[in-house]
Amino acid sequence: MKITAAVVNGVNEAYELEQLTLGELYPDEVVVRIVASGVCHSDEALRVGDAPFPMPVVLGHEGAGIIEKIGSAVKNFNVGDQVVMAYNYCGTCASCRTGHPSSCNEWAALNMSGGRPDGSHIFYKEDGTPVSNFFAQSSFATHTIAHVNNLIKVDPEEDLRLMGPLGCGLLTGFGTVVNGLQAKTGSSIAIFGIGAVGLGALMTAKIIGCSTIIAIDIHDTRLETARELGATHTINSRTENLAKRIAEISEGQGVDYSIDTTGISSVMKASIQVLGIGGVSAPVAVTPNSVEFNTFMDLVLANRKLIGVLMGDAIPQLAIPELIKFHKEGKFPFEKLVKYYKFDEINQATADANSGETIKPILIIDEDYRKEEPLVFN
Structure with missing residues (x-):
């Protein structure tokens, strides 16, 4: 053929x-x-x-x-x-x-x-x-x-x-929040990179009831879309002080969860550093870059976790019909x-x-x- x-x-x-x-x-x-x-x-x-x-x-x-x-x-x-x-x-x-x-x-x-x-x-x-x-x-x-x-x-x-x-992209964003991070209602999450994966994660965070949803990107147009889709806060990391803004939003406590979709070394490290005590971070980008951090200071001391999540750890035959249902309901x-x-x-x-x-x-x-x-x- x-x-x-x-x-x-x-x-x-x-x-x-x-x-x-x-x-x-x-x-x-x-x-x-x-x-x-x-x-x-x-x-x-x-x-x-x-x-x-x-x-x-x-x-x-x-x-x-x-x-x-x-x-x-x-x-x-x-x-x-x-x-x-x-x-x-x-x-x-x-x-x-x-x-x-x-x-x-x-x-x-x-x-x-x-x-x-x-x-x-x-x-x-x-x-x-x-x-x-x-x-x-x-x-x-x-x-x-x-x-x-x-x-x-x-x-x-x-x-x-x-x-x-x-x-793929939307499945990954959805599954990373639900299956990987297992984010809880009332929790806080920071999402680095507001592309399809990031926005899929953002819409999911809204669906499950995260009370603080922070979108971080360098494109104001994408941050506007993030606000429209449920972000409670947005940060342009090119023009704003990321650490200071996260501290203000979280009242100095850091966030419960973070996702990096950029694959940029400095951004992946920042996604770990913004975590509060017991926080969990998931870097999900396909990238040739690596990230250097001190395991004791950056993870152990605050009981933080860094996890890998491939394809949202999702079963496509179950998750995709659910996403279609959410879409019909106007939630996704x-x-x-x-x-x-x-x-x-x-x-x-x-x-x-x-x-x-x-x-x-x-x-x-x-x-x-x-x-x-x-x-x-x-």
Whole structure:
């Protein structure tokens, strides 16, 4: 089957739309016609080499589409079903069977190796060169092959053009607050970096009833969005004294929780330093940077904790329907974060995300989907 995909052929090279061939469909996989895909910072981290990955590659891991073909072993899905795609997991290891599929023993092999565990590939160039896939979905393509564990079925009335970002960025923000930090009603939280992950965390903090929600960024427009979505306080860390403002807001006590989505060393350290006694911090960015701190002074002395949270430690098949429900209720209005781009504008969408102009770019790959409900593009 011939498809069109946005291919990255080398580190820091631009996306190029190329014709590829889909490989063999395995029994536990489906062919998905991609309607739309969010553009995530993790895609950019791989493209520029911050996280090493075998190239050439088709990136994209916030895909939403329609099943066109199913493998012989696939159950509970049918041709024509609307799906959101998240990450793959084995389903049989101890982590998967105890409700932590993002800690799957095979997570890296299934999502980050560029191919299937048996070494085969999903995409091939016209000359037979294999092209790596990402997250077992590679949604920057007109069609892809995805494992059944990637799939979350959504109701036919849901607009797939909006749904894709639920599969990674928003899932990560939501899950980090609920599953990772296990934030409590009435608590305080500081969120560093007000992109899609940060705003997903912010909206979740509001839903669960955090009484103090502090949004920190260097873009005033993003801070305005944060206030609109529930931030009780905002700080522009480029123009304001962060430590002083946090001390004022917390009456010198520090915050109960913090999340860093920036991956910048100084910011990650600041997210630890603003914690109060017993506070917990979660750095969640894909980053090549590290952070240096004194374990006794910065953690032990105040009983602070620093935790890793991958994909929000969430079960996508449970969390994504919950986020859709919150969206319908007006509690998770993530449509306010997005801007739509045509598929061939992928490099512009990436540039706008990098500059901060767009919080969550969404590529419309199938422009014929719901043509009776036209979108406003970038």
